[in-house]
Amino acid sequence: MKALADILAELSRGGFRITRARRSMIEVLIGSRLPISAEGLLASLIKQRVPANKTTVYRELNFLKERKIVQEIQFLHERVKRYEVVFGSHHHHLICMGCKSVEDVELDGELEKYERDIMKSRGFKVLNHALEFMGLCEACR
Amino acid sequence: MKALADILAELSRGGFRITRARRSMIEVLIGSRLPISAEGLLASLIKQRVPANKTTVYRELNFLKERKIVQEIQFLHERVKRYEVVFGSHHHHLICMGCKSVEDVELDGELEKYERDIMKSRGFKVLNHALEFMGLCEACR
DNA sequence: TTGCTATTGCAACTAAGTTGCATTAATATG
DNA sequence: CATATTAATGCAACTTAGTTGCAATAGCAA
Ligand SMILES: [Mn+2]
Ligand SMILES: [Mn+2]
Ligand SMILES: [Zn+2]
Ligand SMILES: [Zn+2]
Numbered sequence: 001m002k003a004l005a006d007i008l009a010e011l012s013r014g015g016f017r018i019t020r021a022r023r024s025m026i027e028v029l030i031g032s033r034l035p036i037s038a039e040g041l042l043a044s045l046i047k048q049r050v051p052a053n054k055t056t057v058y059r060e061l062n063f064l065k066e067r068k069i070v071q072e073i074q075f076l077h078e079r080v081k082r083y084e085v086v087f088g089s090h091h092h093h094l095i096c097m098g099c100k101s102v103e104d105v106e107l108d109g110e111l112e113k114y115e116r117d118i119m120k121s122r123g124f125k126v127l128n129h130a131l132e133f134m135g136l137c138e139a140c141r
Numbered sequence: 142m143k144a145l146a147d148i149l150a151e152l153s154r155g156g157f158r159i160t161r162a163r164r165s166m167i168e169v170l171i172g173s174r175l176p177i178s179a180e181g182l183l184a185s186l187i188k189q190r191v192p193a194n195k196t197t198v199y200r201e202l203n204f205l206k207e208r209k210i211v212q213e214i215q216f217l218h219e220r221v222k223r224y225e226v227v228f229g230s231h232h233h234h235l236i237c238m239g240c241k242s243v244e245d246v247e248l249d250g251e252l253e254k255y256e257r258d259i260m261k262s263r264g265f266k267v268l269n270h271a272l273e274f275m276g277l278c279e280a281c282r
Numbered sequence: 283t284t285g286c287t288a289t290t291g292c293a294a295c296t297a298a299g300t301t302g303c304a305t306t307a308a309t310a311t312g
Numbered sequence: 313c314a315t316a317t318t319a320a321t322g323c324a325a326c327t328t329a330g331t332t333g334c335a336a337t338a339g340c341a342a
Contacts, residue, residue: 017308017319038299053322058299060320076215076271079330080298094265103265107255114248115274123279124235124244130217131272133256138264158288158339179330194291199330201289220299221329283342290337299327306321312314 002087004030007069014067024050025060026069026085034102035073035082035093075132092131098140105133143228145171148210155208165191166201167210167226175243176214176223176234216273233272239281246274 007026008018016022028044029036036044038057045052061083064070070083075095094103115126148167149159157163169185170177177185179198186193202224205211211224216236235244256267 015319019308019320021321039297051321054298055300055323056321063320072217074215074217076213094259094263094267096265097268103263105259105263107258110255114251117248118235118246118274122235122244122246123282124237124274124276125282126235126274126276127238128275129273130275132270133259133265133267134269134271135265135267141264141266153340156288160289160339162290192290195329196292196331197290285342286340288337288339290335292334292336294332296331297329299329301324301326303323304321305323306319308317308319310315310317312316 002030002085010069011067016063020050021045021052021056022060024048024052025057026064029064029070029083029085032084035084037080037082039080041083073132074130077134092133094133094135094137096137096140097134098136101137103137143171143226151210152208161191162186162193162197163201165189165193166198167205170205170211170224170226173225176225178221178223180221182224214273215271218275233274235274235276235278237278237281238275239277242278244278 004023004027008023011022012018024045025041028041032040032044038054038061041061042052042054042057045057061070061072065072065083068086071086073082073084073093075082075093077095077097089106091104091106094105096102111129111131115129118124118126145164145168149164152163153159165186166182169182173181173185179195179202182202183193183195183198186198202211202213206213206224209227212227214223214225214234216223216234218236218238230247232245232247235246237243252270252272256270259265259267
């Protein structure tokens with residue numbers, strides 16, 4: 001579980017500045033248990049009286065994405081992109097079509113088996129994948 | 142492999158009209174081996190001198206999607222949605238990051254096993270999923 | 283042929299994100 | 313601390329992808 005201080009130290013070492021907006025955005029991202037959109041992030045900052053701007057939010061999200069601090073997620077049923085802090089292990093999402101909640105799932109060892117099969121049978125080298133499950137959560141069934 | 146005539150007959154039975162634009166769009170969708178975007182579809186129609194319009198294309202794609210004649214695909218690395226005719230079996234895609242080619246893969250029986258596990262362990266009922274693999278095709282490795 | 287109404291085209295609009303540029307503010311250095 | 317350097321910011325204008333209202337057009341059943 002990557003902590004705020006670690007991320008800031010890493011950025012600082014890279015010659016990047018720790019601004020109010022940057023710190024707050026990373027805080028919000030760490031604190032949000034669902035992947036959050038740019039708009040949601042901006043709203044969250046404004047609520048905390050952190051002066052912030054749409055452009056800054058988008059630029060910062062791209063910055064953090066390039067540095068693999070956050071990952072971008074595109075839910076099939078949505079138009080906006082969402083972001084979440086990249087913790088150790090890669091995972092996927094269960095999206096409830098009832099209440100729109102999102103849960104994490106890990107099932108990666110398994111997918112790697114398919115990826116090897118795909119390599120063997122088609123010569124296609126898988127480097128990355130995106131997987132999301134849509135359905136109904138326990139409460140909504 | 143669903144043929145043009147079958148799709149048109151099905152729509153006709155439903156009380157929908159077989160217009161020039163509708164027929165041509167379905168033809169293009171059937172003929173395109175990669176999922177195609179609205180813009181690509183429009184360009185394709187114009188090249189064939191079928192009078193068509195952006196609004197019509199978007200409306201028709203939504204119409205065909207609602208009727209499960211086409212499925213909408215959102216590639217993670219793209220901003221636009223793509224569409225392909227739904228043939229019998231559900232499948233996924235291998236997207237080459239080198240040449241941008243797209244191949245189909247089927248591995249569904251397997252994913253259903255995970256979906257049952259997710260149900261058992263989390264009480265989440267999976268109704269649908271989206272999976273795509275990004276990597277390098279045989280030619281691009 | 284005609285009437286009903288599904289479909290179309292246009293222009294105007296929205297949503298999500300990007301860009302150029304002048305200004306501000308972190309932070310390294312003396 | 314003072315100051316210079318340049319990373320980061322804010323604003324307005326722009327772009328891209330898709331949507332909507334509405335009047336005109338055109339399938340198709342009778
Ligand atoms: Mn997650
Ligand atoms: Mn396909
Ligand atoms: Zn739910
Ligand atoms: Zn390739």
